[in-house]
Amino acid sequence: MKLPPCAAQTLERWLSSADLARANLVCSGLPARLVKRLNRAGITLGKTVLFGEGHYNPFSPEGLALMAHELKHVEQYGKEGTMGFLAKYLWHWVTQGFKYSEEIPFEKEAFELERKVMEHLQREFAVNGHRGPCVRDAQGKAIANANYRELPLAA
DSSP states (O other): OOOOHHHHHHHTTTSOHHHHHHOEEEOSHHHHHHHHHTTOSEEEETTEEEEOTTOOOTTSHHHHHHHHHHHHHHHHHHHHOHHHHHHHHHHHHHHTTSOOOTTSHHHHHHHHHHHHHHHHHHHHHHHTTTOOSEEEOTTSOEEEOTTOOOOOOOO
16 A cells, blocks of 8 residues: 555655655564564565554554654665665664664664654654544545644754
């Protein structure tokens, strides 16, 4: 599925609209169970973001910040190409002792963005009565919260 427009509009303050538009999200079925089994909240492969069961959540600062993290990897894949990204990622993974680490440069960049988005959205949610830019419609799908007020980004 594609990123809900309400989430895309929020995240394009930090990421390009082109990267947001080309991303495909998978948040159920076997891929979601596999990601959960690997003890990850999300894994990005090219332009496809796989969320672990229970981790796709466009309704919370945490969920949107995780999306930003994974979508940063979509951007990185776009800049490096699939083979370039994978070669560099695997090289750093090997030099980290075959461990997932925030010290892997691609992860460091993604975690920095995740923290920045989280801090900003926590403030925004607070001034919006703890409701975010996405709300559920009658079918449970994410739609825009017409009353949501964005705050200016910190410099």
